Amino acid sequence: xxxxxxxxxxxxxxxxxxxxxxxxxxxxxxxxxxxxxxxxxxxxxxxxxxxxxxxxxxxxxxxxxxxxxxxxxxxxxxxxxxxxxxxxxxxxxxxxxxxxxxxxxxxxxxxxxxxxxxx
Amino acid sequence: xxxxxxxxxxxxxxxxxxxxxxxxxxxxxxxxxxxxxxxxxxxxxxxxxxxxxxxxxxxxxxxxxxxxxxxxxxxxxxxxxxxxxxxxxxxxxxxxxxxxxxxxxxxxxxxxxxxxxxx
DNA sequence: TCAACTGTTCTACTGCAGTAGAATGAAACT
DNA sequence: AGTTTCATTCTACTGCAGTAGAACAGTTGA
Numbered sequence: 342x343x344x345x346x347x348x349x350x351x352x353x354x355x356x357x358x359x360x361x362x363x364x365x366x367x368x369x370x371x372x373x374x375x376x377x378x379x380x381x382x383x384x385x386x387x388x389x390x391x392x393x394x395x396x397x398x399x400x401x402x403x404x405x406x407x408x409x410x411x412x413x414x415x416x417x418x419x420x421x422x423x424x425x426x427x428x429x430x431x432x433x434x435x436x437x438x439x440x441x442x443x444x445x446x447x448x449x450x451x452x453x454x455x456x457x458x459x460x
Numbered sequence: 461x462x463x464x465x466x467x468x469x470x471x472x473x474x475x476x477x478x479x480x481x482x483x484x485x486x487x488x489x490x491x492x493x494x495x496x497x498x499x500x501x502x503x504x505x506x507x508x509x510x511x512x513x514x515x516x517x518x519x520x521x522x523x524x525x526x527x528x529x530x531x532x533x534x535x536x537x538x539x540x541x542x543x544x545x546x547x548x549x550x551x552x553x554x555x556x557x558x559x560x561x562x563x564x565x566x567x568x569x570x571x572x573x574x575x576x577x578x579x
Numbered sequence: 580t581c582a583a584c585t586g587t588t589c590t591a592c593t594g595c596a597g598t599a600g601a602a603t604g605a606a607a608c609t
Numbered sequence: 610a611g612t613t614t615c616a617t618t619c620t621a622c623t624g625c626a627g628t629a630g631a632a633c634a635g636t637t638g639a
C-alpha cells in the first residue's frame with residue numbers, strides 16, 4: 342500500500358517522525374513557529390493525512406501517530422525520481438550522485454562494505 | 461544557473477534529449493501519439509521552455525535545441541529530493557537505495573565497478 | 580488573385596494543492 | 610447559569626501547472 346504525500350503533508354509528517362507521537366495542538370505550534378502556518382492550516386493538513394491513512398489518532402488527548410514511515414516515503418519518492426529522471430535505473434542514480442559528490446574516505450569505505458555485501 | 465522544469469516541460473525535453481534537435485512540429489507529432497497531447501498543448505509548453513531558457517530555437521526551420529541538459533536536470537531534481545527527504549545527506553540516499561535491494565544483478569555488478577573505482 | 584492548408588501563437592478554462600477565516604462545541608472559570 | 614477561552618472542524622478562496630480551442634500568418638497550388 343503506497344501513500345503519496347504532498348509537500349504540505351510532508352511538513353506535518355516530518356514533525357511526527359522527529360518528535361514521535363504528538364498532539365495536533367503541538368504540531369500547530371511548531372509549524373507556526375517553523376514555517377508560519379496558521380493553526381487551521383495545520384489542522385486541515387493533519388485531517389488530510391488521517392483521511393489517507395498516513396496518520397492515526399488515538400486517545401487519550403487525540404494524539405497523532407505516524408502510520409506511514411519516513412523510510413516508506415523515502416522509498417516512494419526515490420522510486421518516482423528514478424522512474425521520472427533515470428528511466429527506472431537505480432544504479433544510474435547512484436552513479437550520478439557519486440559523480441557529483443565527493444565522499445570522504447570514511448564514507449567510501451562504508452559504501453564499499455555495503456556494496457560488497459550485496460548479493 | 462538552475463532551471464526548474466515542470467512535468468509537462470520534461471515531456472518535451474525528453475524528446476529533445478532522445479532525438480536531438482527537432483522541429484516543434486515533430487515534437488507535437490510524437491507527443492500526440494505518445495501521451496495524447498493536442499498540438500497546441502505541445503507548442504505552449506515548448507514556448508514556456510524557450511521563455512525560461514531550457515530550449516533554444518534556430519534557423520533553418522525553427523529547430524528546437526535543448527540548452528538544458530538531462531544531466532543538469534537530473535542533478536537538480538536529485539538534489540531537491542535529497543534536501544526534501546534525506547536532510548541533505550546524499551550518502552544516506554545511496555545507502556537507502558542499496559538497502560531496498562531492488563537492484564538487478566546487472567545493476568549490482570555495475571555498481572560494484574563504480575564504487576571500486578572511487579577515490 | 581485567391582483559397583486552402585497548416586505551423587504557430589493568443590487567450591482562456593480547469594483541477595487541485597495550499598492556505599486560512601469563520602463557525603462550532605466543549606471545557607474552565609466566576 | 611452565563612461567559613470566556615481555545616482546540617477543532619467547516620467551508621471556501623487563491624495561485625498556478627496543465628491543457629487546448631480559436632485566431633492568425635505564411636506558403637502552396639489552382
